[in-house]
Amino acid sequence: MSETSRRPPPLRVGMMGGTFDPVHHGHLRSALEVREALGLATLHMVPAPQPPLRDTPRVSAAQRFALLQAGIGDACGLVADDRELRREGPSYSxxxxxxxxxxxxxxVSLVMVIGQDAFLRLANWDRAEQVFGLAHVVVIARPGYPSPWPSALTELVGHREVSSVSELMKRTRGGVLQLELPSRMAISATYIRQRLKxxxxxxxxxxxAVEQAIFSGRLYQTGE
Incomplete structure (x- = not known):
C-alpha cells in the first residue's frame, strides 16, 4: 500500500454564524444534520454581537452565547465559538x-453554512468575493424562497455550484452546495421572542436548559 493511499482524508470543519436570539431547536437540529451530511469533524456555531445587515439583538451577546452553550450541551462535534464577541464593531463572516x-x-475543507435567506443577500456582504477563497458555502435550502437568484448573487457565484457533497469535497474551498435537510423545523426566533413577551x-x-436560563435571567420578557 502506498503512502498516499494510507493518508487519512482531509479534515472537514464548518462554521455556522447567526444571532441565535435565542438559540432554538431549529438551529440545533439543523447544525447536527449539516454536520452529519457533510461529514464535519467540528461545526463552530458563532454568535454575532452586531450583525451588519440585521437589527441589533435585544439581549447582550454574552447572554446569547451563554444560551447557545446551554443549548448545545454535550452534543458531539458542535462548538459554541465566541471569537466574534471578542472583536470591536460589526461582525463580518x-x-x-x-x-x-x-x-x-x-x-482542511472549510465550510460556511448559511440559510437560504442569508444566501440571497450574500452579494451585499462585506468582502463577499473573498469568502470563496477561504471556504465552501453550503446553503440550507428552505421552501418558499424566491428563484431565480438575484442577478448580483448569480454573478458572484458564477460556476461554483455543485450538486453533491462528494463533488464539493474534492476541493478545500470555493464551491456552493444547496443542501436539503431531513428535518424542516419551521421555528422562528422572532416567534419565540413574541411568545416570551x-x-x-x-x-x-x-x-x-435554554428555557430555564431565559426565565432565570428574565430575558426577552415584557419590559426587558
Whole structure:
C-alpha cells in the first residue's frame, strides 16, 4: 500500500454564524444534520454581537452565547465559538473564516453554512468575493424562497455550484452546495421572542436548559 493511499482524508470543519436570539431547536437540529451530511469533524456555531445587515439583538451577546452553550450541551462535534464577541464593531463572516482557515491550515475543507435567506443577500456582504477563497458555502435550502437568484448573487457565484457533497469535497474551498435537510423545523426566533413577551410557553421550541436560563435571567420578557 502506498503512502498516499494510507493518508487519512482531509479534515472537514464548518462554521455556522447567526444571532441565535435565542438559540432554538431549529438551529440545533439543523447544525447536527449539516454536520452529519457533510461529514464535519467540528461545526463552530458563532454568535454575532452586531450583525451588519440585521437589527441589533435585544439581549447582550454574552447572554446569547451563554444560551447557545446551554443549548448545545454535550452534543458531539458542535462548538459554541465566541471569537466574534471578542472583536470591536460589526461582525463580518469573512474575518471569522480567515481566522478558522489560519487555525486549521490550508489542507482542511472549510465550510460556511448559511440559510437560504442569508444566501440571497450574500452579494451585499462585506468582502463577499473573498469568502470563496477561504471556504465552501453550503446553503440550507428552505421552501418558499424566491428563484431565480438575484442577478448580483448569480454573478458572484458564477460556476461554483455543485450538486453533491462528494463533488464539493474534492476541493478545500470555493464551491456552493444547496443542501436539503431531513428535518424542516419551521421555528422562528422572532416567534419565540413574541411568545416570551406575551408570557406564553416556549416549551419544546427551545431546549429545556435554554428555557430555564431565559426565565432565570428574565430575558426577552415584557419590559426587558
Amino acid at each position: 469573512v474575518d471569522t473564516l480567515a481566522e478558522l482557515r489560519q487555525h486549521y491550515g490550508d489542507e 406575551e408570557g406564553k410557553s416556549v416549551r419544546y421550541l427551545v431546549p429545556e
